[in-house]
Amino acid sequence: MNNPFPFSAIVGQEEMKQAMIFTSIDPSIGGVLVFGDRGTGKSTAVRALAGLLPPISVVKSCPVNSAQFEDCPDWANITDSAMIEAPTPVVDLPLGASEDRVKGALDIEKALTRGEKAFQPGLLAKANRGYLYIDEVNLLEDHIVDLLLDVAQSGENVIEREGLSIRHAARFVLVGSGNPEEGELRPQLLDRFGLSVDVASPTDINERVEVIKRRDAYENNHSSFMLRWQAEDAALRDRIITARKALRDLKTPDTALHTVAELCQKLGSDGLRGELTLLKAARAYAAFRNDTVLGTSHIRSTAALALRHRLRRDPLDEAGSGARVGRIVNELLGA
Template sequence: MTQPFPFSAIVGQDEMKLAMILTAVDPSIGGVLVFGDRGTGKSTAVRALAALLPRITAVEGCPVNAAKPANCPEWAKVTGTRTHDIPTPVVDLPLGASEDRVTGALDIERALVDGEKVFQPGLLASANRGYLYIDEVNLLEDHIVDLLLDVAQSGENVVEREGLSIRHAARFVLVGSGNPEEGELRPQLLDRFGLSVDVASPTDISQRVEVLRRRDAFENDKSAFMVRWQAEDATIREQILTARIALKSLKPDDATLHDVAELCIAMGSDGVRGELALLKAARAYAAYRDDTAISRDHIRAVAPLALRHRLRRDPLDDAGSGARVGRVIETVLG
């Protein structure tokens, strides 16, 4: 298997890397939407982060990567109990994928003739306990995106055909990327992503030179390059694993909840998804930093990620969404 580029070796793109790390700490944040130029490391970051995480234990032959035989669905007809370690799954969803390819398909003819449920699992089954990556998500059909976001939120895929129903676990981190020049996502869909990041090609010459230097070293002497960065990746891995444990003990106080709610109201965020995403992201960031309480500094650091894509359009304000979020943060949090 080809080794992906090391996560810690990615030059710049700090917001994107932070967003990926936060969703690795707490997948319930709701996935990441990355909009920006081509060739800015979007898919590289997804594969690199998944590669640095520990391998997961899965039942041999289970199509949903269940950790225990009891968690493998009946329709899979897995009789063995042996487990093995596999890399954290990273599944690509192509633009032309049909709904059956995504969710899986029931063999209606065999069900009617033989009375047997035969289910061909789809991409959602393969992505369970891993990542589902959609490049050019803004060009994906709306009903497919709706379906993906619903499953990502519920953690379960349900396929119903002709009175038959199949269910299986589908817990994954959804990462969508795209170029805004090729079309925008509907506001309802934007709101369903937990975090959003805008990326751009670096304009600093020294940074671009470093990108070239590292990529050239990776392609010409991969073994030496991987050894060079394995310690940094290991550090990030340990921080993520430690943060996952620390999440349970980080309880927001009333002041934190008040700040989160006030900030979202000032932003004009509809519903409570913005508050929930901001609170979870702030808690994940505090855990990743190994801090013992959630503070305004944590909220301030992740608020642009959680709220910039939830802003209502203002035709009289030429500032970008990041600048608008920054102004509101300074007004509310000081």
């Protein structure tokens, strides 16, 4: 079974699916953090996303998925400018990965056999223009976290070691998943995720039964199951492509900007990243719905996604950050 589970076949978890769709419409939103219990479909959703995303146009032999020949790094020695359609990359970053594996390093085989100093691209090169996925992101080693923060800030991977001086584009959507019982995320990395989602096991018995049925069909009647959901995934892919185009012409009135700013101010979110992310997420939602003007309903629907992980902790509030966002939204925009 090489095909990932179909995205459209995932039962429930609507907020998680929405967040991933929004980042596929506008990758500058900045990534998705999914926290919740084990076995709630976090990894399944990311794998399914790989099969859903529209292909990208890349230079055929470029190791960093460049969109045009002029963007190919010099060290890659690309001579063929032919373009091809390739799947949007979705790359796993294992917890135990070394810095060399992530950033890239000297190609030992070429160094030993040919005496050449050549660069072996790492995971960041493969993830350029795609997604970088980290399961159990809260257990990631600090030096890898620091590395990712640097690259996320600059959009460029720089390697200076063993006589090599290499740089290449490294712009990707970071997707992290984890179990909150296993530790918290460093605030610096938490802030780098545009959207945050809390997932839980379904409580409705019929929904749980449906999950079992679909997983069983995926494993035991794979071909017919994939065929059953192929059309829905294709329709969703077409909506994403349409929304990307609609985003360019979406009107954003000043009243919407005022609402976004006032909401973030009332919630006490630090800095202006919350406003910018909420604006982008709301615009992506509006484009996905094929609306032409950003309105209050779009902001309301995306506020918790963009802001729940940016709030200061309130030890006296047991309702959770998502509920706090909901209360302020209702106060400001009406119930």
